[in-house]
Amino acid sequence: MATAAAPSRPITVVGLGADGWAGLTETARESLLDAEAVIGAPRQLGLLPAEVRAARVPWPSPLRPAVPALLAAHAGQRLAVLASGxxxxxxxxxxxxxVVGPAALRVLPHPSSVSHACARLGWPAEDTEVVSLxxxxxxxxTLALHPGRRLLVLSADATTPAAVAALLTDRGYGPSRLHVLEQLGGPAEQQRTGSAESWPHPAGDPLNIVAVECAATPDARRLPLVPGLPDDAYESDGQLTKRHVRAATLATLAPRPGEQLWDVGGGSGSIAIEWLRAHRTCRAVSVERDAVRAGRIARNAAALGVPRLQVVTGPAPAALAGLPTPDAVFVGGGLTAPGLLxxxxxxxxxxxxxxxNTVTLESEALLTEWxxxxxxxxxxLAVAHAVPVGGFTGWRQAMPVTQWxxxxPASALHPRGESA
Structure with missing residues (x-):
C-alpha cells in the first residue's frame, strides 16, 4: 500500500457497533462532534445523529487503494474515521x-463482534479461532477445521453462512453446529442455529458472524498441523514430493511466521502448501513451467486451506524475475537448467x-559441487515400505533422494575460505 505523510493533527479512529451512537463512549462522541469530516461506510455514517455536523465522506470501492488519496484530500482538517467494532x-x-504510521492515529475501540459473540455463546476468547472471509x-x-475446535467466521455478507455450511459439509464436517449471530450489540440482534449438513435458514442480515462447533464425520480426511500430509491429500500426476521426504524437507526449510518461500519446480505444490499451512502469515510462490500442473497446484492449495498461494507459470530461472525476495528457496525440479541455482x-x-532435492545422478553431481x-x-533420504511378497512381507525401496x-552467509567468502 502507498504511504502518505503524517497528518498535522492526529486522525481519530472511532470503533462503532450495531448499537450506533448509543453505544459510544463520551470521548468517542465528543471526537465525532468536534470533527470537520468523518469518513466511513454508508451504513456507519447513517448511524450518526444530526448533531454531528461534519462532512460525511463514504469510502469508495475498492477501499484500501483509496486510503492515501482520501486522507490527503482532508489534510489539515479535524478528521475522524469510523470502523466496525x-x-x-x-x-x-x-x-x-x-499509510500514516501508528503515531498519527488516536484509536477509540469498541467491543468487536468477536467479543460480543464469545460473550453470547460463553466461549473463552483465547480458545476460539477467528477466520475472516x-x-x-x-x-x-479449511485450514482451521479440526474436530472439537470452536471457530468464529467473520462474514463477507448475508450469503456467507450458507457458503460456510456447504464447505463444511463438503470437507466432511457436516455434523458441525452453526450459530449465526446478526447485528450483535444492536437492538435488532438475533441468533439462528442449525447443523451445517442441513442448514435450514435463508440469507439474513449482512452484518453477521458465524460461530462453528467443529464436528467431523468418521470418514473425514485427517489433515494434521505438522508437515507430511498424506500423499492422497494431493491431486497429482506423480510429480509429488512424497510424504516422508516432504516432512524432512519442510523441517530443513524451517518456516517461521511471515517468511517468504520460493518453491521452484512446483509439481503438485506440496512443499509450498505445507509451508503456508505452518503459519497464517507465511507467504509462498510456486513456480511451475507446465500450465496443467500450475492449475493443479492452485486446486491443491484451495482444497488444503491455503488459496493465498501465488502460482507463477513459466520456466525458471526466467520466471523468478520480479518475485518477492525469498527467505527460503526450495528447488524440487529443473536443477540442471542453466543458471537456476x-x-x-x-x-x-x-x-x-x-x-x-533430486533423484538423478546428474543433478546429484551438481549438488555435490555446490x-x-x-x-x-x-x-x-531413503524410505522403504512393507509390501506383500507372495504369502510373506518384504521391503520395497523408494528411489533415494539426495538433498543439499x-x-x-553474511560474508561473500565461504566458511572454508573459498570465494562464494
Whole structure:
C-alpha cells in the first residue's frame, strides 16, 4: 500500500457497533462532534445523529487503494474515521497505520463482534479461532477445521453462512453446529442455529458472524498441523514430493511466521502448501513451467486451506524475475537448467536458506559441487515400505533422494575460505 505523510493533527479512529451512537463512549462522541469530516461506510455514517455536523465522506470501492488519496484530500482538517467494532482487529485501523504510521492515529475501540459473540455463546476468547472471509476466499476456512475446535467466521455478507455450511459439509464436517449471530450489540440482534449438513435458514442480515462447533464425520480426511500430509491429500500426476521426504524437507526449510518461500519446480505444490499451512502469515510462490500442473497446484492449495498461494507459470530461472525476495528457496525440479541455482542463491539475503532435492545422478553431481563450494549439509533420504511378497512381507525401496541444504552467509567468502 502507498504511504502518505503524517497528518498535522492526529486522525481519530472511532470503533462503532450495531448499537450506533448509543453505544459510544463520551470521548468517542465528543471526537465525532468536534470533527470537520468523518469518513466511513454508508451504513456507519447513517448511524450518526444530526448533531454531528461534519462532512460525511463514504469510502469508495475498492477501499484500501483509496486510503492515501482520501486522507490527503482532508489534510489539515479535524478528521475522524469510523470502523466496525475494534478498528485494529481486521479493521481499517491497520490500513491507516500502514499509510500514516501508528503515531498519527488516536484509536477509540469498541467491543468487536468477536467479543460480543464469545460473550453470547460463553466461549473463552483465547480458545476460539477467528477466520475472516472478508475479501478472502471461502477455502481459507479449511485450514482451521479440526474436530472439537470452536471457530468464529467473520462474514463477507448475508450469503456467507450458507457458503460456510456447504464447505463444511463438503470437507466432511457436516455434523458441525452453526450459530449465526446478526447485528450483535444492536437492538435488532438475533441468533439462528442449525447443523451445517442441513442448514435450514435463508440469507439474513449482512452484518453477521458465524460461530462453528467443529464436528467431523468418521470418514473425514485427517489433515494434521505438522508437515507430511498424506500423499492422497494431493491431486497429482506423480510429480509429488512424497510424504516422508516432504516432512524432512519442510523441517530443513524451517518456516517461521511471515517468511517468504520460493518453491521452484512446483509439481503438485506440496512443499509450498505445507509451508503456508505452518503459519497464517507465511507467504509462498510456486513456480511451475507446465500450465496443467500450475492449475493443479492452485486446486491443491484451495482444497488444503491455503488459496493465498501465488502460482507463477513459466520456466525458471526466467520466471523468478520480479518475485518477492525469498527467505527460503526450495528447488524440487529443473536443477540442471542453466543458471537456476545461481539465480536462487543470488536472490537469497544473508541468512536465507536453500534446499534442493533430486533423484538423478546428474543433478546429484551438481549438488555435490555446490556442497563443495558453499558447505551446508548433503544427505540422502531413503524410505522403504512393507509390501506383500507372495504369502510373506518384504521391503520395497523408494528411489533415494539426495538433498543439499545451506544457509547463505553474511560474508561473500565461504566458511572454508573459498570465494562464494
Amino acid at each position: 475494534d478498528p485494529m482487529f481486521y479493521g481499517i485501523g491497520r490500513a491507516l497505520a500502514e 472478508v475479501g478472502r476466499p471461502l477455502d481459507t476456512l 545461481e539465480a536462487c542463491w543470488a536472490a537469497l539475503p544473508a541468512g536465507g536458506r536453500l534446499v534442493a 556442497y563443495r563450494r558453499h558447505g551446508g549439509d548433503l544427505l540422502r 541444504s545451506a544457509v547463505k
